Amino acid sequence: MTFLELLKPQAVKAVAAASSKKRLMHDIAELAESAYGLPAPSVVEALMERESLGPTGVGHGVALPHARISGIDAVHGVFILLEKPVEFESVDRQPVDVVLALFAPEDAGVEHLKALALVSRTLRDAALCNKLRANPDPATLHTILTEDRSSQAA
Numbered sequence: 001m002t003f004l005e006l007l008k009p010q011a012v013k014a015v016a017a018a019s020s021k022k023r024l025m026h027d028i029a030e031l032a033e034s035a036y037g038l039p040a041p042s043v044v045e046a047l048m049e050r051e052s053l054g055p056t057g058v059g060h061g062v063a064l065p066h067a068r069i070s071g072i073d074a075v076h077g078v079f080i081l082l083e084k085p086v087e088f089e090s091v092d093r094q095p096v097d098v099v100l101a102l103f104a105p106e107d108a109g110v111e112h113l114k115a116l117a118l119v120s121r122t123l124r125d126a127a128l129c130n131k132l133r134a135n136p137d138p139a140t141l142h143t144i145l146t147e148d149r150s151s152q153a154a
Contacts, residue, residue, distance in 0.1 A: 061094055
């Protein structure tokens with residue numbers, strides 16, 4: 001699985017600010033609806049339900065919200081860069097400005113886990129996150145996220 005398979009160019013957006021974590025979830029859902037046709041109300045509900053199990057803010061300003069959605073047949077991603085970080089109840093208690101949300105079919109097993117692992121591994125790279133933060137243009141963000149990192153050292 002690669003970022004090219006996960007993330008359409010139209011599923012990448014820079015947002016000036018989200019007033020709250022819940023507002024950010026609505027922004028994610030609206031982007032998922034416009035990029036993939038996912039019903040925004042169902043997406044918000046699924047994301048909030050997953051967050052109730054434990055926050056998906058992984059630290060260093062990065063959040064990886066994810067949910068299973070009925071009616072889809074592949075794992076899809078949505079990326080949002082916030083110009084102004086939002087409180088997200090992250091493990092390190094730092095606000096979040098880099099958000100990559102994943103949506104998987106309800107019966108997805110290993111594919112969902114592979115996608116989460118890929119996203120988590122990639123966004124642990126501080127240099128990559130700094131590059132993302134320095135480039136608020138959606139097309140540039142998509143290029144940065146989808147460039148081939150297989151030739152780079154692990």
